[in-house]
Amino acid sequence: MEIEIYLVRHGECVMNLDRSIIGGRAMNSPLTEKGFEQARILGYALDKMGHINPSRVYSSTAVRAMQTARTTMKAMGLYENDDDIVFTDQLVELDQGNWMGCKRDEKYTDEVMVRIKNDPSTFRPPYGESQRDVLYRASNYIYEQLDKSFGEADNQYMFFAHGYVIRCFLWGITNWNPNLNYRVLTENCGVTKLTYDNGLWALKYFNRVVGEL
Secondary structure (H helix, E strand, C coil), rough: CCEEEEECCCCCEHHHCCEEEEECCCCCEEECHHHHHHHHHHHHHHHHHHCCCCCEEECCCCCHHHHHHHHHHHHHHCCHHHHHCCCEEHHHCCCCCHHHCCCCCHCCCCCHHHHHHHCCCCCCCCCCCCCHHHHHHHHHHHHHHHHHHHCCCCCCCEEEECCCHHHHHHHHHHHHCCCCHHCCCCCCCEEEEEECCCCEEEEEEECCCCCCC
């Protein structure tokens, strides 16, 4: 049975406004007004498409992801209360550890960037996570949800998450160069569509925003 998977990055949040600061998880950073509008517009666009009606919806427990999930699903006419969404810590952003909140140029020095280039998948900030850590955490959770529905009628899943979570998951199923996880951008409220059938993945589109869906 083919299952459709939609990975959605959260809308613009307060943390996104200052790119000079290392955000990481920033669990309490809320959406900006623009972020709420992005989520609403996305929901209206998905509803208008007519064929997207996720049977299961999951969200990171970061405030910005939860707000995006609620706002998008409400615009689709699919949200009444939080019972309609499964919230999980397994979809939260890469943990930047002691670097969270620090100036980016003070921590990501030339020396650090060389280390990352040489071994991007296992580089880990102090007390933080590596890309591989995020890959295992998110992938294990997503596969676990797919296994639960094996043989059932559910065939559409939507996951509201974060840039690194989405890119690391794609790295896992495509085996692309993990350096791309730093170089490829995921837009706020960008949607990635995958299909899964008997262990086989297909990437239908990546990082599409409203107007490209």
